[in-house]
Amino acid sequence: MTGARRSATLMSVTTTSEQAVRLHDVRRVYGSKGATVNALDGVSIDFGVGTFTAVMGPSGSGKSTLLQCAAGLDRPTSGDVFIGTTRLNDLSETKLTLLRRQKIGFVFQQFNLLPSLTAELNVALPLMLAGRRPKRSETRGVLASLGLGERTKHRPSEMSGGQQQRVAIARALITKPEVLFADEPTGALDSTTGREILVLLRSVVDKHGQTVIMVTHDPVAASFADRVVFLSDGRLAGELQNPTPQAVAERMTLLEVASIGTTK
Numbered sequence: 001m002t003g004a005r006r007s008a009t010l011m012s013v014t015t016t017s018e019q020a021v022r023l024h025d026v027r028r029v030y031g032s033k034g035a036t037v038n039a040l041d042g043v044s045i046d047f048g049v050g051t052f053t054a055v056m057g058p059s060g061s062g063k064s065t066l067l068q069c070a071a072g073l074d075r076p077t078s079g080d081v082f083i084g085t086t087r088l089n090d091l092s093e094t095k096l097t098l099l100r101r102q103k104i105g106f107v108f109q110q111f112n113l114l115p116s117l118t119a120e121l122n123v124a125l126p127l128m129l130a131g132r133r134p135k136r137s138e139t140r141g142v143l144a145s146l147g148l149g150e151r152t153k154h155r156p157s158e159m160s161g162g163q164q165q166r167v168a169i170a171r172a173l174i175t176k177p178e179v180l181f182a183d184e185p186t187g188a189l190d191s192t193t194g195r196e197i198l199v200l201l202r203s204v205v206d207k208h209g210q211t212v213i214m215v216t217h218d219p220v221a222a223s224f225a226d227r228v229v230f231l232s233d234g235r236l237a238g239e240l241q242n243p244t245p246q247a248v249a250e251r252m253t254l255l256e257v258a259s260i261g262t263t264k
């Protein structure tokens with residue numbers, strides 16, 4: 001692409017303040033000559049400020065790769081990623097790390113808490129990494145707001161899976177991120193506990209106006225979102241607004257069948 005054409009393209013994808021995250025023609029190729037995988041194959045999508053989006057698709061369709069590229073944890077092979085109005089492609093590793101610390105929270109399926117630290121210290125960690133000395137009232141306040149006021153001194157091994165995931169969410173929210181990314185946040189939890197976590201994620205959007213982008217395999221979990229976007233073979237394969245579990249499950253069945261058909 002010529003410089004002029006590239007500038008024109010970039011002008012046309014300049015983000016507005018209503019978009020929390022924007023991907024434009026993002027490709028992510030893994031491997032090298034002879035053995036490459038197009039994990040993302042030209043994905044363009046916007047995530048509006050204060051919205052809750054679920055990302056679904058068959059295994060290997062590129063969901064985690066999408067999340068990692070959108071969160072600046074992985075760099076696309078080509079294409080543009082914006083967080084707010086900042087284009088991530090232009091940032092050095094140091095600036096990207098700073099932006100992630102300021103604007104992004106990430107929650108994982110396996111919680112990823114530090115086992116030797118109390119709940120309170122796990123939550124304080126992002127502030128300490130940013131060079132701040134966290135106030136006890138700050139970390140305890142976030143833990144209390146997530147129903148963990150009595151657990152501040154407990155270590156991860158002394159808490160249930162649901163409590164550990166709530167600590168992980170408290171840790172992600174302590175920096176007041178604009179966007180919270182969650183990769184299978186209920187995957188390791190029973191359905192009742194998982195539902196509590198989803199209610200919590202919903203309130204992050206409804207009460208605080210933050211943006212949540214969540215990968216899930218579970219149609220019930222996806223129904224907590226405002227929108228579900230589907231991926232298949234690294235490409236967008238449609239979306240559902242105001243999804244019901246039934247509508248999501250039907251769409252997933254069609255995609256799974258199509259994906260089995262193409263791998264035979």
Ligand SMILES: Nc1ncnc2c1ncn2[C@@H]1O[C@H](COP(=O)(O)OP(=O)(O)OP(=O)(O)O)[C@@H](O)[C@H]1O
Binds near residue numbers: 030038059066
């Ligand atoms: N680091 C990597 N090196 C090589 N290939 C990779 C790497 N990460 C992912 N892939 C491949 O890229 C494709 C997309 O992977 P990704 O993990 O994004 O899919 P997914 O939809 O999240 O899958 P799942 O639902 O099974 O977690 C898959 O074919 C996967 O094998």
